């Protein structure tokens with residue numbers, strides 16, 4: 001019997017990177033899904049495609065695989081979220097298939113969605129009957145193992161759905177559901193040039209070397225808390241301003257590239273109330289808030305976005 005799960009992706013409205021160090025973040029789970037299917041088996045078989053691994057120069061299409069060089073270890077690294085998720089549930093075998101329409105490393109928490117979907121499917125096959133929260137916790141452990149450092153933001157957003165305010169008190173993380181309606185957002189997906197693991201490591205190195213970085217992360221946390229009030233008061237103008245400021249600090253951390261910087265500039269010129277990168281950066285997702293969504297969509301396209309989404313509703317989390 002085939003067991004399947006649909007795990008949603010996400011955008012970070014405020015607080016990426018700072019959340020890794022315990023500062024708060026606001027995340028929206030979006031109805032753009034990764035589909036995972038699994039069948040009980042005594043051996044391990046993984047199918048994923050079509051998928052384009054630009055960094056490894058591998059194209060896995062429906063009918064052919066093109067490999068530019070010997071990349072076995074790179075492939076294992078690529079599938080490490082899936083492999084670690086299956087391993088963490090203690091299964092000896094599984095036939096698993098991952099279907100995603102998103103460009104690899106879309107900056108939309110695809111790695112978290114792949115992990116949450118795999119945990120949901122594998123746990124059902126192992127007859128574990130897990131809640132969404134339990135799936136989120138296991139998936140977060142997997143992300144920490146694979147990436148070295150990870151906040152619970154992406155995995156909880158994918159598992160639980162909706163709009164979430166993630167904060168830390170002492171050693172405990174709190175995940176609070178927010179009521180967010182009619183937030184007019186456009187998402188542009190640009191080619192991501194580095195993995196989340198690499199970018200989290202880069203910020204961590206800067207934090208160790210440059211004293212003021214701690215203040216930058218702390219300020220991002222303060223912006224997130226102001227944004228929470230703006231969201232509650234439905235003050236979109238203030239929310240947009242705060243997105244712009246948050247983006248400025250992410251730029252200061254060295255997390256943007258030419259395409260993203262160009263998109264942010266053009267979106268503001270086209271009348272966006274606010275625009276920022278979303279996710280780990282260096283390409284990936286850009287989000288813009290505004291009234292005239294169609295003009296923001298064309299700006300994203302003209303700046304080279306591979307995919308553009310208008311967000312009119314949020315997802316309800318993993319379906320399994």
Ligand SMILES: Nc1ncnc2c1ncn2[C@@H]1O[C@H](COP(=O)(O)OP(=O)(O)OP(=O)(O)O)[C@@H](O)[C@H]1O
Nearest residue numbers: 048078098105106107108109110111195196279280
């Ligand atoms: N179809 C897939 N099958 C297996 N693994 C995948 C698939 N799509 C993505 N992944 C895994 O997710 C990784 C990309 O995730 P990465 O953390 O770099 O970006 P992201 O999660 O989209 O971005 P962000 O963390 O910025 O939100 C890939 O390197 C791979 O390990």
Ligand SMILES: C[C@@](O)(CCO)CC(=O)[O-]
Nearest residue numbers: 016017150151153279280
């Ligand atoms: C960069 C980061 O803050 C978000 C990646 O989507 C990493 C994390 O929260 O684990």
